[in-house]
Amino acid sequence: MVDVIRLSVFRYDPETGSKPSMQSYEVPFLRPGMKLLDALNYIKWELDGTLTYRRSCAEGVCGSDGLNINGVNGLACITPIAGLKQPVHVRPLPGMHVIRDLVVDMDHFFDQYRQIQPWMKATTPLPEHERLQSPEDRAALDGQYECILCGCCTTACPSWWWNGDRFLGPAALLQANRWIVDSRDEAMGERLDQLEDAFRLYRCHQIMNCMEACPKELNPTAAIDNIKRKILARKS
Amino acid sequence: MNDPGRLTRRSLSPRLSVYRWQPAMIASLAHRVSGLILVLFVPLYLWILHGMTGSTDDFERMQQWLHSGLGRLSLWFVGVALFYHFCNGLRFLSIDAGWCESRMMMRLSARVVIAMAGVAALLLAVLLLG
Numbered sequence: 550m551v552d553v554i555r556l557s558v559f560r561y562d563p564e565t566g567s568k569p570s571m572q573s574y575e576v577p578f579l580r581p582g583m584k585l586l587d588a589l590n591y592i593k594w595e596l597d598g599t600l601t602y603r604r605s606c607a608e609g610v611c612g613s614d615g616l617n618i619n620g621v622n623g624l625a626c627i628t629p630i631a632g633l634k635q636p637v638h639v640r641p642l643p644g645m646h647v648i649r650d651l652v653v654d655m656d657h658f659f660d661q662y663r664q665i666q667p668w669m670k671a672t673t674p675l676p677e678h679e680r681l682q683s684p685e686d687r688a689a690l691d692g693q694y695e696c697i698l699c700g701c702c703t704t705a706c707p708s709w710w711w712n713g714d715r716f717l718g719p720a721a722l723l724q725a726n727r728w729i730v731d732s733r734d735e736a737m738g739e740r741l742d743q744l745e746d747a748f749r750l751y752r753c754h755q756i757m758n759c760m761e762a763c764p765k766e767l768n769p770t771a772a773i774d775n776i777k778r779k780i781l782a783r784k785s
Numbered sequence: 786m787n788d789p790g791r792l793t794r795r796s797l798s799p800r801l802s803v804y805r806w807q808p809a810m811i812a813s814l815a816h817r818v819s820g821l822i823l824v825l826f827v828p829l830y831l832w833i834l835h836g837m838t839g840s841t842d843d844f845e846r847m848q849q850w851l852h853s854g855l856g857r858l859s860l861w862f863v864g865v866a867l868f869y870h871f872c873n874g875l876r877f878l879s880i881d882a883g884w885c886e887s888r889m890m891m892r893l894s895a896r897v898v899i900a901m902a903g904v905a906a907l908l909l910a911v912l913l914l915g
Contacts, residue, residue, distance in 0.1 A: 561796060569796055617798075620805030643800035653798060707810075710800045754817075755877055757809035757895070760888055771886045778883060 552578055554588055555636040558600065561647050569647070572597075573636065585637065586614055586625040589651075602651035609764060612699030615642050616651055622701035622762040642704035644713065658700050661717050665725040665743070670736035686732035693727035693772065695765050696720060702759035702769050708752045715748035719759035719769030722750065726772035729779060741780050750776060812895035815902075816873045822866035829859060857913045864909045869902040 554576045561569035574596060576588045586607055593600050602625075605611040609627040616625050617640040619633055630637070645653035671680065703709050703718035717725070725744060728734045744750045750773065759769040836847035850856045876894045879885050885894055 559798070563795055569799075617803060620803055621807075638803070640803055641798040643798055643804055645798050646795040647798050648795065654795065704800075705804065707801065707804075754813060755880065756813040757891055758804070758807070760891060761807050761809060766888065768886070768888050768891075770880075770891065774881055774883065774886065777881065 554578055554630055556588060556592070557636045557638050558589075558592070558651070559640040560600075560650055562599075562649055563647070564649075571638070578630070581631075583630045584626055585616075585618060585628040585630055585633070585639070588630055588637075589614075589625060589639070600651075601649045610697060612697035615699040615701045615704070615764075617641065617643055617704075622705045624699060624701070624764040627764060642700055644704055644710040645700075653704075655700060657713065658703060658718070658720070659698075661703075661721040662698060662724060664717065665721050665728070665740070667724050667728065669728065669731065669734050670739070671733060672735055680733040682732055689730045689732070690727065692767055693723065693730060696723055696727070696767060697765060698724075699764060701762045701764055702767075705758040705762035706753075707756055707758070708754055712748060712752050715746075716752035717744075717749050719753075719773065722753070722776060723767060723769040723772040726776050729776060737779070738783070741776070741783065744776055745780050750780075808895040808899060809891055812873055812876070812898055815869060815899070816877070819866035819870040819873075822862055823870060826859075826863045826866075861906075861909055861913055865902060865906045868905045868909075869898070872901055873898045 556574045556576060557571045558574060559569060560572045561567075574592050576591045576596075579587060579591065584607075586604055589600070589602055590604075593602075602616070603613040604626065605613040607614075607626045609624050612624070614625040615622060617638075618625065618628055619638050622642060625639075639651065641647055641651045641653045645655075645658075648654055669680075698720060700720060702723070703720040706716075706719055709716055709718040722744070725740060729737050729740055734740075753770070753773045755770060757770050760767075760771075763769065833847055833851070836850075837844050851860065876885070876898050880891065880894075885891065
């Protein structure tokens with residue numbers, strides 16, 4: 550068991566005008582099962598209060614602390630330190646505008662989420678109680694609804710790095726598929742119309758980094774393929 | 786909402802230079818590269834075809850070139866690219882069709898296709914040098 554964890558952390562403060570750099574820290578191994586977020590907290594609270602990063606629930610639910618960890622995106626709060634090669638390289642999510650240190654601007658990411666209109670659309674009259682689903686229809690949502698919008702998948706996608714202004718990215722498309730496969734939603738045609746575009750959907754080239762990066766073990770590539778099949782099916 | 790003026794002043798976080806390459810990513814990029822090699826081979830192929838059908842002397846000259854180091858290397862590149870593009874194309878088609886869509890199968894199929902291409906590259910090299 551290692552006593553000290555060596556970290557190399559991305560630092561950038563646009564207000565000082567200095568260029569981004571990597572800063573080394575040494576953190577004691579606090580306890581078995583220690584997560585990367587614990588190490589960042591130690592740096593922040595004990596070594597260097599200027600280090601800036603997002604965090605909230607610390608249990609992989611809020612999706613605040615998506616980071617690039619040793620070259621692969623993941624959540625700091627559920628990434629065990631023990632399995633990481635040292636020094637642990639910690640950088641912000643790739644291809645994003647850095648606000649400071651590990652904090653990136655997520656506005657565009659959430660704008661793209663809004664574009665897929667992530668709410669149920671139904672024109673039929675509301676039933677007396679709720680809109681019911683069969684167990685099979687409900688099961689179709691498994692692997693879709695669990696997305697926490699941490700951005701790990703979208704910011705791992707090279708197609709999104711280069712065409713992020715027009716390609717919606719894996720997270721937004723996974724969410725789009727979540728509503729397309731929802732038996733209660735009545736706007737599948739409208740949703741497919743919106744997605745059927747050379748860039749919005751078809752910039753996905755099956756690189757599959759999204760699937761590798763997802764901390765919730767979801768499969769955005771499969772969701773994107775399902776949307777493509779739905780579009781193909783309605784043409785035939 | 787976004788303020789483009791504000792965003793352009795900020796640095797972009799590093800992306801391709803830091804992202805760790807994984808088998809599925811390598812398989813996808815190799816598919817583009819092998820496709821590019823196959824497209825670039827078309828003019829070379831036409832040049833070879835034109836050279837071989839001119840006269841007996843031209844045919845022998847072209848045959849000599851094909852047996853030269855550069856000729857063999859070209860054939861090796863194209864052979865490997867064709868094999869890889871075909872195998873990974875089948876992989877992509879099956880995933881498009883909804884087969885092998887689990888995370889495990891996506892990872893495994895990428896490794897299998899890369900390994901198959903590696904073996905094919907070795908075999909073709911032995912065949913061309915032997």
